[in-house]
Amino acid sequence: MILQLTGISAGYGAVKALHDVSLEVDAGEVVTLIGANGAGKSTCLKVITGLLPASAGHVLWQGKELAAVPAHRRVAEGIAMSPEGRQVFPRMTVRENLEMGAYIRSDANIEEDMVKVFQLFPILKDRLQQLAGTLSGGEQQMLAIGRALMSKPRLLLLDEPSLGLAPLIVKQIFSIIRDIRGLGLAVLLVEQNARQALKVADRAYVFEVGRVVLSGPAAELSSNADVQKAYLGL
Numbered sequence: 121m122i123l124q125l126t127g128i129s130a131g132y133g134a135v136k137a138l139h140d141v142s143l144e145v146d147a148g149e150v151v152t153l154i155g156a157n158g159a160g161k162s163t164c165l166k167v168i169t170g171l172l173p174a175s176a177g178h179v180l181w182q183g184k185e186l187a188a189v190p191a192h193r194r195v196a197e198g199i200a201m202s203p204e205g206r207q208v209f210p211r212m213t214v215r216e217n218l219e220m221g222a223y224i225r226s227d228a229n230i231e232e233d234m235v236k237v238f239q240l241f242p243i244l245k246d247r248l249q250q251l252a253g254t255l256s257g258g259e260q261q262m263l264a265i266g267r268a269l270m271s272k273p274r275l276l277l278l279d280e281p282s283l284g285l286a287p288l289i290v291k292q293i294f295s296i297i298r299d300i301r302g303l304g305l306a307v308l309l310v311e312q313n314a315r316q317a318l319k320v321a322d323r324a325y326v327f328e329v330g331r332v333v334l335s336g337p338a339a340e341l342s343s344n345a346d347v348q349k350a351y352l353g354l
């Protein structure tokens with residue numbers, strides 16, 4: 121197991137957003153967090169990246185307590201995030217955005233890894249000199265994922281990668297998530313699109329108002345009647 125959250129509580133001032141959340145991610149596994157708006161999914165990712173401190177509980181990364189590791193050091197530890205709403209650097213080119221993803225690295229394989237990103241997202245290669253702010257929504261999403269991959273993470277956190285994209289692009293993004301798992305890194309995927317997320321994931325956690333109310337193999341949850349009713353529109 122590379123990531124383990126135990127008894128995590130967190131919030132924003134008086135707003136308690138997570139209560140006693142425990143979850144795990146194994147090496148090479150795709151795990152999805154599903155739940156309604158405001159359920160605490162993004163907050164959970166913020167605790168993992170260190171953007172938000174937990175008020176209780178532990179985040180263990182490869183067995184090591186992360187509480188004392190500041191957010192900017194966690195990328196070097198192997199945790200990368202593609203945030204909600206993409207947040208690429210709009211006035212930088214595609215190439216510069218990808219290079220920013222690799223800024224913590226000092227090894228010689230950065231160009232090689234950029235080629236790997238182009239294999240996943242051929243469109244980015246055609247757009248290398250284009251300003252990121254002028255890319256389409258789908259292209260910006262691909263760039264945000266590509267930029268996260270450039271830090272050579274062991275765990276990739278994806279917050280709503282399919283949000284606001286056309287159906288064809290959504291399909292493409294999920295197929296790329298499958299390809300990413302083939303690269304051997306673990307993915308923690310937050311999605312509104314529970315149907316697609318459960319298809320691509322090994323395991324899932326269902327969040328309701330800041331708590332994990334259900335968890336298990338994705339295939340099992342897909343056939344759970346409550347999940348079908350609440351999240352799959354069946």
Ligand SMILES: Nc1ncnc2c1ncn2[C@@H]1O[C@H](COP(=O)(O)OP(=O)(O)OP(=O)(O)O)[C@@H](O)[C@H]1O
Pocket residue numbers: 132135136137155156157158159160161162163164312
């Ligand atoms: N910066 C903030 N300040 C105050 N409250 C916040 C902040 N960010 C989130 N919250 C609150 O914390 C709760 C959990 O929010 P969170 O963003 O984690 O939900 P989510 O599951 O990611 O929802 P969505 O699917 O809409 O992205 C919500 O009640 C939200 O209003």
Ligand SMILES: [Mg+2]
Pocket residue numbers: 161162163204279
């Ligand atoms: Mg969110």
